[in-house]
Amino acid sequence: MKSSRSFAVVLLAAAAVAGAGTSVLADARSDAREQVDFGINVAQRGLWREAIYRWEKAVELDPNYAAAFNDLGIAYEHEGQLEKARKAYEKALALDPNNTNIRQNYDLFKEINDRAAQPKDKQ
Amino acid sequence: MTARPSRKTSSSTFALAVVAAALAAFAAACGETLYEVPVETPIPAKLDVAPFQRVLVAGFVTGGTEDVDANQETVRLLRSQLRTKSELRVIDADPMPLNEVAQEQNKAATAAPVETTGSTEGPTVRTVQDTTAATVLPQKIKDEKDLEPYDRLFANTAYWKRIGEEYQNPLIVTGTVLFVPRTSSGLVTRETEVYDGLGRRRVIPQRVYMERKGFMLRPKFIFIDGRTGATISSLSRREEALYNAQNETPALSTYFELMDRIVPDFLGTLSTQKIKGTRVLLK
Numbered sequence: 001m002k003s004s005r006s007f008a009v010v011l012l013a014a015a016a017v018a019g020a021g022t023s024v025l026a027d028a029r030s031d032a033r034e035q036v037d038f039g040i041n042v043a044q045r046g047l048w049r050e051a052i053y054r055w056e057k058a059v060e061l062d063p064n065y066a067a068a069f070n071d072l073g074i075a076y077e078h079e080g081q082l083e084k085a086r087k088a089y090e091k092a093l094a095l096d097p098n099n100t101n102i103r104q105n106y107d108l109f110k111e112i113n114d115r116a117a118q119p120k121d122k123q
Numbered sequence: 124m125t126a127r128p129s130r131k132t133s134s135s136t137f138a139l140a141v142v143a144a145a146l147a148a149f150a151a152a153c154g155e156t157l158y159e160v161p162v163e164t165p166i167p168a169k170l171d172v173a174p175f176q177r178v179l180v181a182g183f184v185t186g187g188t189e190d191v192d193a194n195q196e197t198v199r200l201l202r203s204q205l206r207t208k209s210e211l212r213v214i215d216a217d218p219m220p221l222n223e224v225a226q227e228q229n230k231a232a233t234a235a236p237v238e239t240t241g242s243t244e245g246p247t248v249r250t251v252q253d254t255t256a257a258t259v260l261p262q263k264i265k266d267e268k269d270l271e272p273y274d275r276l277f278a279n280t281a282y283w284k285r286i287g288e289e290y291q292n293p294l295i296v297t298g299t300v301l302f303v304p305r306t307s308s309g310l311v312t313r314e315t316e317v318y319d320g321l322g323r324r325r326v327i328p329q330r331v332y333m334e335r336k337g338f339m340l341r342p343k344f345i346f347i348d349g350r351t352g353a354t355i356s357s358l359s360r361r362e363e364a365l366y367n368a369q370n371e372t373p374a375l376s377t378y379f380e381l382m383d384r385i386v387p388d389f390l391g392t393l394s395t396q397k398i399k400g401t402r403v404l405l406k
Contacts, residue, residue, distance in 0.1 A: 033406070040158055040404050067155070067405035074402040080165035101157060101403045109164075112398050115391075116166045 032062035039071060051075050066096035070105060082113050156406040163397040170346060170356050170392050177293035178211040178393070179349065181286065182219030184273045186264025187303035188338070190374035194218050197300050197342065197382075204386055209394040214290055221297065222264075225276040229260045267341065270299050277345050280352035287349025294393075295347040298357070302378060306336045307365055334368035340381040344389055358392055360385045 039054035052075045058068035073088035089106040096102060172178075180201045185193035198218040205213050261269040276282070283295060315329045339361065346356040362381040366372050390396060 036406060040406065043160060043404060044158065071404050074160070074162060074404060077164050077402070078162045080167070082164075099155075099405075101155070101405060105402045108400055108402065112164050112166065112400075115398075 028062045029065065032058040032065050032068060035061065036065070036068050036071060039075075043071070043075065048075050048078050052079065064095055066092045066099060066102065069095065070099075070102045073109065074105060077109050077112075082116060085109060086113060158404040158406075159401050160404055161399065162402050163399050166391060166396045166398060168392065168394050172211060172294060172393055175292075175294040175349075176212060177214055177291070178205060178209070179214040179216065179286070179290050179293045179295050180205070180218075181216075181295050181297045182221045183297060183342075184221045184225060184264070184270065184276065184299045186266070186270055186299075186301045188374055191302055191378050193300045193302045193378070194220070194222075196375070196378060200379075200382055200386070201296065201389065204390060205393070208390050208396075211294065211393065214293055216290070219286075219297075221276065222273075224282075225273050226260065226262070228276060228279065228282070264301070266303065267301060270301060273299060277347070277354060282352065283347045283349070284352030287347075287352060290349065292349045295349050296344060297347060298343045298345040300343075301339075301341040302374075303339050304336065304374075305339045305363060305365060306334070306368075308332070308334045311335070335365040336368050337363065337365035337372070338374060338377045338381065339363045340378065340385070342382075342385060344392070346392070356392065358388060360388060 035054045035058035039051040039058065042048075042054070043051035052072065055068050055072040055075060058065060059072060062068065069088050069092035073085045073092060076082070076085035076088055086109070089102070089109055092102045093099070093106060180198050183194050183197050185197075187193070195218055202213050202215075205211060260272045264270055264273075277297065287293065287295060309332065310330050311333045312328050313331055313333075314326050317325050317327055319325065340363070341359070341361045343357060343359045345354055346358075347353065348355050362384050364377050364380055387396065
Protein backbone atom coordinates (compact mmCIF):
# COMPACT_ATOMS: atom_id res chain seq x y z
CA MET A 1 0.00 0.00 0.00
CA LYS A 2 2.80 2.31 1.08
CA SER A 3 4.88 1.47 -1.95
CA SER A 4 2.01 2.10 -4.32
CA ARG A 5 1.45 5.51 -2.67
CA SER A 6 5.08 6.49 -3.04
CA PHE A 7 4.94 5.34 -6.67
CA ALA A 8 1.97 7.64 -7.22
CA VAL A 9 3.88 10.52 -5.59
CA VAL A 10 6.83 9.93 -7.88
CA LEU A 11 4.53 9.81 -10.90
CA LEU A 12 2.88 13.06 -9.87
CA ALA A 13 6.24 14.75 -9.37
CA ALA A 14 7.43 13.57 -12.79
CA ALA A 15 4.26 14.86 -14.42
CA ALA A 16 4.71 18.23 -12.70
CA VAL A 17 8.31 18.51 -13.93
CA ALA A 18 7.27 17.52 -17.46
CA GLY A 19 4.42 20.01 -17.37
CA ALA A 20 6.73 22.78 -16.22
CA GLY A 21 9.16 21.89 -19.04
CA THR A 22 6.40 22.02 -21.63
CA SER A 23 5.21 25.33 -20.24
CA VAL A 24 8.77 26.79 -20.44
CA LEU A 25 8.98 25.62 -24.06
CA ALA A 26 5.56 27.05 -24.83
CA ASP A 27 6.59 30.35 -23.25
CA ALA A 28 9.78 30.46 -25.32
CA ARG A 29 7.85 29.79 -28.53
CA SER A 30 5.21 32.34 -27.56
CA ASP A 31 7.85 35.02 -26.85
CA ALA A 32 9.67 34.13 -30.06
CA ARG A 33 6.42 34.29 -32.01
CA GLU A 34 5.85 37.82 -30.72
CA GLN A 35 9.26 38.84 -32.01
CA VAL A 36 8.57 37.16 -35.37
CA ASP A 37 5.21 38.95 -35.68
CA PHE A 38 6.81 42.29 -34.93
CA GLY A 39 9.61 41.55 -37.40
CA ILE A 40 7.11 40.72 -40.16
CA ASN A 41 5.26 43.93 -39.44
CA VAL A 42 8.36 46.13 -39.76
CA ALA A 43 9.78 44.19 -42.71
CA GLN A 44 6.58 44.84 -44.64
CA ARG A 45 7.25 48.54 -44.11
CA GLY A 46 10.81 48.18 -45.37
CA LEU A 47 12.54 48.36 -41.97
CA TRP A 48 14.71 45.33 -42.55
CA ARG A 49 17.38 46.08 -39.93
CA GLU A 50 14.78 46.25 -37.18
CA ALA A 51 13.32 43.02 -38.55
CA ILE A 52 16.74 41.35 -38.33
CA TYR A 53 17.06 42.47 -34.71
CA ARG A 54 13.65 40.95 -33.90
CA TRP A 55 14.23 37.68 -35.71
CA GLU A 56 17.69 37.25 -34.19
CA LYS A 57 15.99 37.59 -30.81
CA ALA A 58 13.35 35.07 -31.85
CA VAL A 59 15.89 32.38 -32.74
CA GLU A 60 17.76 33.11 -29.53
CA LEU A 61 14.56 32.54 -27.55
CA ASP A 62 13.59 29.46 -29.54
CA PRO A 63 16.48 27.87 -31.48
CA ASN A 64 14.07 25.33 -33.04
CA TYR A 65 11.79 27.89 -34.67
CA ALA A 66 12.17 27.15 -38.40
CA ALA A 67 9.96 30.05 -39.57
CA ALA A 68 12.10 32.55 -37.65
CA PHE A 69 15.27 31.23 -39.32
CA ASN A 70 13.54 31.42 -42.71
CA ASP A 71 12.57 35.07 -42.10
CA LEU A 72 16.06 35.85 -40.89
CA GLY A 73 17.47 34.33 -44.10
CA ILE A 74 15.26 36.60 -46.19
CA ALA A 75 16.29 39.68 -44.23
CA TYR A 76 20.01 38.88 -44.45
CA GLU A 77 19.56 38.31 -48.19
CA HIS A 78 17.89 41.68 -48.60
CA GLU A 79 20.77 43.32 -46.73
CA GLY A 80 23.37 41.61 -48.91
CA GLN A 81 24.72 39.42 -46.09
CA LEU A 82 24.69 36.37 -48.30
CA GLU A 83 26.76 34.01 -46.15
CA LYS A 84 24.57 34.66 -43.10
CA ALA A 85 21.48 34.23 -45.28
CA ARG A 86 22.70 30.83 -46.49
CA LYS A 87 23.30 29.63 -42.92
CA ALA A 88 19.88 30.84 -41.76
CA TYR A 89 18.04 29.17 -44.67
CA GLU A 90 19.96 25.93 -44.16
CA LYS A 91 19.12 25.93 -40.45
CA ALA A 92 15.44 26.54 -41.27
CA LEU A 93 15.46 23.62 -43.70
CA ALA A 94 17.23 21.38 -41.22
CA LEU A 95 14.51 22.12 -38.67
CA ASP A 96 11.64 21.74 -41.15
CA PRO A 97 12.89 19.77 -44.17
CA ASN A 98 9.45 19.30 -45.74
CA ASN A 99 8.45 22.95 -45.74
CA THR A 100 7.97 23.87 -49.41
CA ASN A 101 7.96 27.62 -48.71
CA ILE A 102 11.36 27.50 -47.05
CA ARG A 103 12.66 25.26 -49.83
CA GLN A 104 11.42 27.70 -52.47
CA ASN A 105 12.99 30.70 -50.71
CA TYR A 106 16.27 28.82 -50.40
CA ASP A 107 16.26 27.76 -54.07
CA LEU A 108 15.68 31.35 -55.23
CA PHE A 109 18.42 32.58 -52.91
CA LYS A 110 20.84 29.91 -54.14
CA GLU A 111 20.30 30.93 -57.75
CA ILE A 112 21.38 34.49 -56.93
CA ASN A 113 24.16 33.42 -54.61
CA ASP A 114 25.64 31.12 -57.27
CA ARG A 115 25.57 33.99 -59.77
CA ALA A 116 27.40 36.22 -57.29
CA ALA A 117 30.07 33.57 -56.84
CA GLN A 118 30.65 33.04 -60.58
CA PRO A 119 34.26 33.29 -61.79
CA LYS A 120 35.24 36.53 -63.51
CA ASP A 121 36.34 35.02 -66.80
CA LYS A 122 33.62 32.76 -68.13
CA GLN A 123 32.91 31.44 -71.58
CA MET B 124 -37.34 17.50 -64.38
CA THR B 125 -36.34 20.82 -62.87
CA ALA B 126 -35.61 19.38 -59.42
CA ARG B 127 -32.78 17.12 -60.59
CA PRO B 128 -30.31 19.78 -61.74
CA SER B 129 -30.92 21.87 -58.62
CA ARG B 130 -30.19 18.87 -56.38
CA LYS B 131 -27.05 18.25 -58.41
CA THR B 132 -25.98 21.88 -57.93
CA SER B 133 -26.56 21.79 -54.23
CA SER B 134 -24.61 18.56 -53.87
CA SER B 135 -21.63 19.93 -55.83
CA THR B 136 -21.72 23.12 -53.73
CA PHE B 137 -21.65 20.95 -50.65
CA ALA B 138 -18.69 19.00 -52.02
CA LEU B 139 -16.83 22.22 -52.71
CA ALA B 140 -17.57 23.49 -49.22
CA VAL B 141 -16.24 20.25 -47.75
CA VAL B 142 -13.02 20.54 -49.79
CA ALA B 143 -12.59 24.21 -48.76
CA ALA B 144 -13.20 23.34 -45.13
CA ALA B 145 -10.71 20.50 -45.33
CA LEU B 146 -8.10 22.80 -46.88
CA ALA B 147 -8.72 25.45 -44.22
CA ALA B 148 -8.46 22.81 -41.49
CA PHE B 149 -5.21 21.55 -43.03
CA ALA B 150 -3.80 25.10 -43.18
CA ALA B 151 -4.83 25.72 -39.58
CA ALA B 152 -3.29 22.41 -38.53
CA CYS B 153 -0.07 23.39 -40.24
CA GLY B 154 -0.24 26.68 -38.33
CA GLU B 155 1.55 28.53 -41.11
CA THR B 156 0.68 32.06 -42.15
CA LEU B 157 2.40 33.36 -45.27
CA TYR B 158 3.42 36.89 -46.20
CA GLU B 159 4.88 37.49 -49.63
CA VAL B 160 7.39 40.34 -49.59
CA PRO B 161 9.45 41.99 -52.35
CA VAL B 162 13.21 41.75 -51.83
CA GLU B 163 16.18 43.33 -53.58
CA THR B 164 19.31 41.26 -53.16
CA PRO B 165 22.47 43.30 -53.70
CA ILE B 166 25.21 41.44 -55.55
CA PRO B 167 28.61 43.03 -54.91
CA ALA B 168 30.79 43.98 -57.89
CA LYS B 169 33.20 41.21 -58.92
CA LEU B 170 35.99 43.71 -59.44
CA ASP B 171 37.30 46.05 -56.76
CA VAL B 172 36.89 49.43 -58.45
CA ALA B 173 37.55 51.42 -55.26
CA PRO B 174 40.95 52.67 -56.52
CA PHE B 175 39.27 54.28 -59.55
CA GLN B 176 37.00 57.26 -59.84
CA ARG B 177 36.74 57.26 -63.61
CA VAL B 178 36.31 54.69 -66.33
CA LEU B 179 37.42 54.92 -69.95
CA VAL B 180 35.63 52.60 -72.37
CA ALA B 181 38.48 52.92 -74.83
CA GLY B 182 37.43 50.85 -77.84
CA PHE B 183 37.42 47.30 -79.16
CA VAL B 184 39.13 45.18 -81.74
CA THR B 185 36.17 44.06 -83.83
CA GLY B 186 35.50 41.47 -86.50
CA GLY B 187 32.72 39.83 -88.46
CA THR B 188 29.96 41.59 -90.34
CA GLU B 189 30.41 45.13 -91.57
CA ASP B 190 26.67 45.84 -91.26
CA VAL B 191 27.28 47.06 -87.71
CA ASP B 192 30.12 49.26 -86.48
CA ALA B 193 30.67 47.03 -83.46
CA ASN B 194 33.40 49.27 -82.02
CA GLN B 195 31.27 52.41 -82.11
CA GLU B 196 28.09 50.69 -80.92
CA THR B 197 29.75 48.74 -78.09
CA VAL B 198 31.53 51.82 -76.77
CA ARG B 199 28.33 53.87 -76.92
CA LEU B 200 26.19 51.18 -75.27
CA LEU B 201 28.62 50.42 -72.42
CA ARG B 202 29.17 54.09 -71.68
CA SER B 203 25.45 54.82 -71.47
CA GLN B 204 24.93 51.79 -69.19
CA LEU B 205 27.82 52.78 -66.94
CA ARG B 206 26.55 56.35 -66.69
CA THR B 207 23.25 55.21 -65.17
CA LYS B 208 24.24 52.03 -63.35
CA SER B 209 27.70 52.65 -61.94
CA GLU B 210 29.26 55.16 -59.62
CA LEU B 211 32.32 55.60 -61.81
CA ARG B 212 32.53 58.77 -63.89
CA VAL B 213 32.50 57.91 -67.55
CA ILE B 214 35.13 59.62 -69.72
CA ASP B 215 33.86 60.95 -73.04
CA ALA B 216 36.38 60.41 -75.79
CA ASP B 217 36.31 59.19 -79.36
CA PRO B 218 36.35 55.38 -79.53
CA MET B 219 39.89 54.22 -80.27
CA PRO B 220 40.34 52.42 -83.63
CA LEU B 221 42.07 49.45 -82.02
CA ASN B 222 42.19 47.33 -85.19
CA GLU B 223 44.41 50.02 -86.73
CA VAL B 224 46.39 50.52 -83.52
CA ALA B 225 47.16 46.80 -83.42
CA GLN B 226 48.19 46.83 -87.08
CA GLU B 227 50.49 49.81 -86.49
CA GLN B 228 52.09 48.18 -83.45
CA ASN B 229 52.54 45.06 -85.52
CA LYS B 230 54.16 47.00 -88.36
CA ALA B 231 56.46 48.80 -85.92
CA ALA B 232 57.51 45.47 -84.44
CA THR B 233 58.20 44.14 -87.96
CA ALA B 234 60.05 47.22 -89.15
CA ALA B 235 62.37 47.69 -86.20
CA PRO B 236 63.54 44.31 -84.97
CA VAL B 237 67.17 45.34 -85.00
CA GLU B 238 66.63 48.51 -83.00
CA THR B 239 64.80 46.67 -80.26
CA THR B 240 67.24 43.77 -80.21
CA GLY B 241 69.19 43.71 -76.97
CA SER B 242 72.76 42.64 -76.50
CA THR B 243 71.72 39.59 -74.47
CA GLU B 244 70.32 36.46 -76.02
CA GLY B 245 66.92 36.58 -74.30
CA PRO B 246 65.54 39.79 -75.85
CA THR B 247 66.93 38.85 -79.28
CA VAL B 248 65.01 35.61 -79.33
CA ARG B 249 61.81 37.33 -78.17
CA THR B 250 62.07 39.95 -80.93
CA VAL B 251 62.47 37.27 -83.55
CA GLN B 252 59.33 35.54 -82.24
CA ASP B 253 57.43 38.85 -82.26
CA THR B 254 58.49 39.49 -85.84
CA THR B 255 57.29 36.06 -86.91
CA ALA B 256 53.96 36.59 -85.17
CA ALA B 257 53.69 40.12 -86.57
CA THR B 258 53.52 38.84 -90.11
CA VAL B 259 50.38 36.81 -89.40
CA LEU B 260 48.13 39.53 -87.94
CA PRO B 261 45.09 39.20 -90.24
CA GLN B 262 43.75 42.37 -91.88
CA LYS B 263 40.19 41.09 -91.98
CA ILE B 264 38.83 39.36 -88.91
CA LYS B 265 36.29 36.69 -89.80
CA ASP B 266 36.36 34.35 -86.81
CA GLU B 267 37.79 33.69 -83.35
CA LYS B 268 41.05 32.36 -84.79
CA ASP B 269 41.67 35.64 -86.63
CA LEU B 270 41.15 37.54 -83.37
CA GLU B 271 43.68 35.57 -81.34
CA PRO B 272 46.86 37.36 -82.54
CA TYR B 273 45.29 40.68 -81.55
CA ASP B 274 45.50 39.66 -77.88
CA ARG B 275 49.09 40.96 -77.87
CA LEU B 276 47.71 44.48 -78.01
CA PHE B 277 46.11 44.03 -74.58
CA ALA B 278 49.31 42.66 -73.11
CA ASN B 279 51.22 45.79 -74.16
CA THR B 280 51.35 47.39 -70.71
CA ALA B 281 53.49 50.34 -71.86
CA TYR B 282 50.84 51.33 -74.39
CA TRP B 283 47.95 51.11 -71.91
CA LYS B 284 49.94 52.89 -69.24
CA ARG B 285 50.44 55.76 -71.68
CA ILE B 286 46.69 55.84 -72.41
CA GLY B 287 46.06 55.77 -68.65
CA GLU B 288 48.35 58.76 -68.10
CA GLU B 289 46.58 60.66 -70.86
CA TYR B 290 43.23 60.25 -69.06
CA GLN B 291 44.51 60.56 -65.46
CA ASN B 292 44.71 56.89 -64.52
CA PRO B 293 41.19 55.59 -65.01
CA LEU B 294 39.98 52.03 -65.16
CA ILE B 295 40.23 51.14 -68.85
CA VAL B 296 37.65 48.89 -70.50
CA THR B 297 38.66 47.39 -73.83
CA GLY B 298 38.70 43.99 -75.53
CA THR B 299 37.39 42.27 -78.63
CA VAL B 300 33.95 41.98 -80.20
CA LEU B 301 33.14 39.40 -82.84
CA PHE B 302 29.73 39.73 -84.50
CA VAL B 303 29.27 37.21 -87.27
CA PRO B 304 26.35 35.98 -89.39
CA ARG B 305 25.14 32.44 -88.71
CA THR B 306 22.89 30.11 -90.65
CA SER B 307 21.39 26.86 -89.57
CA SER B 308 18.88 24.36 -90.92
CA GLY B 309 17.16 21.41 -89.34
CA LEU B 310 14.19 20.36 -87.26
CA VAL B 311 12.96 22.84 -84.67
CA THR B 312 10.04 22.70 -82.26
CA ARG B 313 7.38 25.33 -82.87
CA GLU B 314 4.13 25.94 -81.06
CA THR B 315 1.16 25.76 -83.40
CA GLU B 316 -2.42 26.86 -82.73
CA VAL B 317 -5.12 24.31 -83.57
CA TYR B 318 -8.92 24.52 -83.20
CA ASP B 319 -11.09 21.47 -82.53
CA GLY B 320 -14.62 20.82 -83.84
CA LEU B 321 -16.12 22.98 -81.08
CA GLY B 322 -13.86 25.91 -81.97
CA ARG B 323 -11.67 25.53 -78.87
CA ARG B 324 -8.09 26.76 -79.28
CA ARG B 325 -5.15 24.58 -78.34
CA VAL B 326 -1.41 25.14 -78.67
CA ILE B 327 0.59 22.05 -79.58
CA PRO B 328 4.34 21.63 -80.13
CA GLN B 329 5.25 20.63 -83.67
CA ARG B 330 8.59 19.58 -85.16
CA VAL B 331 9.21 21.37 -88.44
CA TYR B 332 12.16 21.68 -90.78
CA MET B 333 13.38 25.25 -90.91
CA GLU B 334 16.09 27.33 -92.50
CA ARG B 335 17.26 29.87 -89.96
CA LYS B 336 19.70 32.73 -90.01
CA GLY B 337 20.95 35.26 -87.53
CA PHE B 338 24.10 36.32 -85.72
CA MET B 339 26.57 35.23 -83.09
CA LEU B 340 28.04 37.83 -80.73
CA ARG B 341 31.21 37.03 -78.83
CA PRO B 342 32.59 39.91 -76.79
CA LYS B 343 35.60 39.68 -74.51
CA PHE B 344 35.82 42.60 -72.09
CA ILE B 345 39.28 43.34 -70.74
CA PHE B 346 39.69 45.54 -67.67
CA ILE B 347 43.01 47.35 -67.45
CA ASP B 348 44.46 49.34 -64.56
CA GLY B 349 45.23 52.74 -66.11
CA ARG B 350 47.96 53.37 -63.52
CA THR B 351 50.07 50.37 -64.52
CA GLY B 352 48.71 49.29 -67.90
CA ALA B 353 48.22 45.75 -66.59
CA THR B 354 45.12 43.64 -67.21
CA ILE B 355 43.25 43.10 -63.95
CA SER B 356 40.32 41.05 -65.16
CA SER B 357 38.43 39.85 -68.21
CA LEU B 358 34.96 38.60 -69.06
CA SER B 359 34.05 36.53 -72.12
CA ARG B 360 30.55 35.77 -73.32
CA ARG B 361 28.97 34.16 -76.36
CA GLU B 362 25.36 34.67 -77.44
CA GLU B 363 23.51 33.64 -80.58
CA ALA B 364 20.14 34.56 -82.12
CA LEU B 365 18.60 32.69 -85.06
CA TYR B 366 15.38 33.60 -86.84
CA ASN B 367 13.26 32.15 -89.61
CA ALA B 368 15.22 32.71 -92.83
CA GLN B 369 12.25 34.55 -94.36
CA ASN B 370 12.38 37.22 -91.64
CA GLU B 371 14.64 40.10 -92.48
CA THR B 372 15.89 41.02 -89.01
CA PRO B 373 18.34 43.93 -89.18
CA ALA B 374 21.84 43.21 -87.93
CA LEU B 375 21.78 46.20 -85.58
CA SER B 376 18.61 45.08 -83.81
CA THR B 377 20.08 41.58 -83.36
CA TYR B 378 23.25 43.15 -82.00
CA PHE B 379 21.24 45.03 -79.35
CA GLU B 380 19.14 41.95 -78.55
CA LEU B 381 22.31 39.95 -77.87
CA MET B 382 24.03 42.74 -75.96
CA ASP B 383 20.94 43.00 -73.74
CA ARG B 384 21.71 39.48 -72.50
CA ILE B 385 25.38 40.30 -71.89
CA VAL B 386 25.26 43.77 -70.34
CA PRO B 387 24.02 42.64 -66.86
CA ASP B 388 27.13 40.47 -66.47
CA PHE B 389 29.36 43.32 -67.63
CA LEU B 390 27.77 45.72 -65.13
CA GLY B 391 27.97 43.10 -62.40
CA THR B 392 31.74 43.13 -62.80
CA LEU B 393 32.01 46.86 -62.14
CA SER B 394 29.16 47.78 -59.82
CA THR B 395 26.80 46.37 -57.23
CA GLN B 396 23.64 45.08 -58.89
CA LYS B 397 20.28 44.62 -57.18
CA ILE B 398 18.27 41.55 -58.12
CA LYS B 399 14.56 41.99 -57.55
CA GLY B 400 12.37 39.10 -56.43
CA THR B 401 9.83 37.94 -53.88
CA ARG B 402 10.17 35.72 -50.83
CA VAL B 403 7.70 34.22 -48.37
CA LEU B 404 7.90 35.25 -44.72
CA LEU B 405 6.48 32.68 -42.26
CA LYS B 406 4.93 33.04 -38.84
